[in-house]
Amino acid sequence: MQITLNLPDGLSKTETFNQSEWLREIAIALFQQQRISLSRASKIAGIDIIDFQKLLADRNICVHYDVEDFEEDVQHLRSRGWL
Numbered sequence: 001m002q003i004t005l006n007l008p009d010g011l012s013k014t015e016t017f018n019q020s021e022w023l024r025e026i027a028i029a030l031f032q033q034q035r036i037s038l039s040r041a042s043k044i045a046g047i048d049i050i051d052f053q054k055l056l057a058d059r060n061i062c063v064h065y066d067v068e069d070f071e072e073d074v075q076h077l078r079s080r081g082w083l
Contacts, residue, residue, distance in 0.1 A: 004029060017071055024055070025051040032061050 014064070024045040031041035042052035056063055077083040 004033070006032075027052070028056070028059070028061070031056070034064060037069050038063060038065065038070060040075075041071060 002074070003048045027036070027041040027044035030044070031038060036044070038052065039049060042049040045052055045055075047055070053063055074083065
């Protein structure tokens with residue numbers, strides 16, 4: 001399996017990423033390549049799903065929302081007693 005990481009243009013070659021920044025970039029790459037769901041990507045990135053969606057929007061990455069994402073959202077709502 002090959003995963004391509006597209007790092008932000010503003011990243012200089014001398015700048016170093018900390019672990020959370022690397023996890024965020026990996027989550028973005030995996031999501032963009034449709035290898036993981038939106039929910040899973042936000043968990044890997046360590047941010048809530050809305051903030052992850054904003055991050056994707058800032059990078060002009062389309063959000064694909066499939067049945068798996070829907071089922072995870074329903075499960076989340078049920079676990080909180082909202083459904």
